[in-house]
Amino acid sequence: MKTNMQDGAPELVLVWKAWLFFAFAIANILGNSKLAAGKNQHAGRKLAADIPGFMSIDCGSDEDSIDKETGIPYKSDKELVNTGIVATVSPDWSGYITEQFKNLRSFPQGTRNCYALKPEQVKYNNYMIRAQFLYGNYDGKNQTPKFDLHLGPNWWATVSSSDPVYYEIIYTPLTDYIDVCLVNTNNGIPFISTLELRRLDNSIYRTEDGALAIISRYDVGKDIRSGSRRYPGDVYDRYWEPLLIEGCIPIATNSTVFSTQGNDNAYKLPAEVLRTAAGTPNGSIPLALVWSPPNSLSKCYFYFHFAEIEKLGAGQQREFTINLNGERNLRESVKLDYLNPLTVVQDDPPVSGSRLNFSINAAGMTKFPPILNAVEIFELQELPNKPTAIADVEAIMEIKELYNVIRNWQGDPCAPSDYSWEGLNCSNDNHPRIISLNLSSSKLAGEIATSFSNLKALQSLDLSYNDLTGPFPEVLTQLPYLNTLDLSGNKITGSVPEALVQKSKDGKFVLRVGDNPDLYQSAPTKRKKKNEIVVASSIAVLILLFIFSTLAGTLAIYRRKRRRETS
Template sequence: MPSISLFSIIFLLPLLNPVISQNPQPPAWTLIDCGSNVSSLIGDRQWVSDTAFVSTGTSKILETPMNDVVLSTARTFPLRGNVNRKFCYEVPVIRTRKYLVRTTFFYGQINGNGFPPVFDQIVDGTFWSSVNTTEDYLNHLASYYEGIFVAGGKNMSVCLAANNLTDSDPFISALELIPLGDSLYNSTDFGSFGLRLVARHSFGFNGPLIRFPDDIYDRIWQPFGQSNTTTGFRNVSVSGFWNHPPLKVFQTDLSINEPKSIELFWPPMSLPKATYYIALYFAADGSSTQGNSRLFTITVNNLNYFRNLNVTSEGSVVFANQWLLDGITNITLTPATGSNIGPLINAGEVFEVLPIQRTLTRDVTAMEQIKNNLQNPPVDWNGDPCLPIDYSWSGVACSKGPRIRITALNLTNFGLSGSLSTDLTRLTALTDIWLGNNSLSGTIPNVSSLKQLKTLHLEFNQLTGEIPPLLGDIGSLNELFLQGNNLTGEVPRNLIKPGLNLKISPGNPLLIPPQ
């Protein structure tokens, strides 16, 4: 066994109750037809327009007719001037609920380029993956990405962002959020980690994709067939399986009748060095194993994964929370000494384990209110304000380390209008607020609770009312620029002190200097 942490534990789990119905109805999914202006019923499922979930971008209709109506439209987001800026869908969710998030992309030359762009996608503050659909597009296929994340708030942000390799506008065809049952993948600490799908296959299967209604959560199981397969109806009695794989994946397998090893190079691609969640599913055909012992050991890259697994018609799942993989993966199933029948495998899933990153919730909530008070906030003010680090909001600076806080706002000359939210006072890690040369109106909020504030620049706006006298109680404040506004009343005396550079003119004709 490799060296493992407390989370890197191998589990063998048989059946779980309750038994899952094989004739389910779709749960309350959010299925978003990106770029569409109308909602529609497609394949007995209700797809909705994306206009309620995103505030920017351009809706486009593909010129090439598509059999899949959902792929006939897309939304694009402008590349020019927006490298390292994210554009987000804000989808209402239930806080602490676990969701399967799926994005689908079909290019259709909507940008006019011969090849689709490469760009990044982000969930809340966590980098999810790069999106590269070139190979699928050249084969006239759509590309999809799946991840599993827990909602940290009332909305989940799913964002696209141009990186330094992006050569045309990022785009998206569909976005799906499907709530998952509590027991699915629940050995993962979703408060600290998310999962990015690498591969999900039904072994020995050569048919079309397995998904809803066979899989009640509409997970996509791809076929993975080889010559040594068993097909057709099999006598298995699995139900209520851990992770709830569909019964259909147990109707085929990769197997060998002789007591010989099976060597499987899977997932079918080279993997970057990272930590992965691996789940392997097994169930023997009850009619063919009577009187036989199907006992075998599983190794992954020559490391013991599970020893002496006894597979019956009731089935088993063996999974590891955190397993290090790098490059090509070799899974070997070796029959135990004395076994008179070979091993088998029915299905498998591999996810990359993603460390979750989030800005302090209080700061995120405060920035949302500050944004709501502005009539024209920056277009990239969506999702997490600080994360990922390369995609923080324009004009927002943040701390580093395990506790991410907002430390500065530099929005000088951003053309902002609206008013200053009192929620500024909740950003208690702020050291600098620079909002000069905009068109902000209303009064100056009392920000005396910001004990680390060094500079407050509000010059050349349209602010009115009096200067809050408690600003003088901020001991760290050394610059207060208020010139070029329409402030009234008397300048508080406690602002006239050594070490504080106070500017109140030009402008402010009705402001009374201290006597």
């Protein structure tokens, strides 16, 4: 993090860098930032195991583990992904990193490799997703790769750092799963160290236009030597980076900060964060923040967190306004109550520009200077690519599992179009539909599953030259848009439905069923049965004639014998 002075105000610059992790290590070495100790640490570990909505994945690890500092349990990814190669970072890094960063999983094969995550209560719930990376010269090449990180079908970030780095986004899934994908952009092999999901209260960090990618999260008034904060102090496991604002005075309290104001309590800021703040020397001096977004078109949201931590006189209250670029106030005024947190959101519309100037100004005749306890800065991450229709996703995933399809079928089947699954063609609908499926020569075995009939938009289906058995699947006749069906080279039995045969004769349907020895089209099958009846009838007549002639001959012999005996 950099702080540059302009008119006495710090400039908060975009931070996607590694110092956070070194701060953890330094704090541990110096003993100045113990997140949990003694009984509190053991209690934290027990609580972590019981917290709903926590999903922590140690990528590349062979076994599950518990983080020594936080007590958070981490699960190996060996049962969550069937691609990639496990690797270990260079020993040069071992003294500076936690256990979860010593292993990683790289993906030298395939353009897109994904983790399909299914924590409990996913759909329509607010989640913080954090992906962390440490190259650590694991391959001995000392060449940091550059690749893209996707959230479902949409770009999330470009990863390129030789130091530890993390990317965090807040997102409300519309599906029962969350796909986090690594995309090879031909600039080195993608890899990942850890992947973490944290379910948040649904009333906080909301946007209807996409997702919120974290830029900075500051614990204001805290010296950098005190280290960063996370779980168990923060029940949502957010990373809080210390920030001292030059020209401001740090203030602190040991009192307990509580909350009684509805949704403000949902943010659940750590007590350690709320107990510190920065304030100006007097009420005539504004608390100023000058900040440069990632680019001038970035759409940004600010979350200002306050708590009155100074005991004022009876009837006295701190009051101030928050002004953007000298043009508009975020709200009429902010009044603080003692030890009661309050969050002010710079909500719609988001702010943009090459430089953003926020000033917190004492309101009215108050003599108390403005303060700030914490601030979070997010960039609106638009999600232009809509996921494939959920019914199609469920159907194609069932097909993949039933037949153990050996293809790099990962992430969203249709989106983005550059990475759609091999053998699929999709529509351009708002939520794409699968309109063509080619699984020819894919070693499919067994009967044709009913899952194919759930691909309601399917126009073309090619299942030729596999080892499919059983009767012709009637369910395929229920696909309303199907106009091409190829079942050649299988072991399907019975007869083709007359309706499909007739559509094929009329030129309205392309039907290929050759090389199925025991499969017959309707008309030939009927003629065969008729001929069989004729042949069977002829044989029966011949048998009867033989029996009658035999009986007649026998009767004639008997009569001649009787005549000789009587004569």
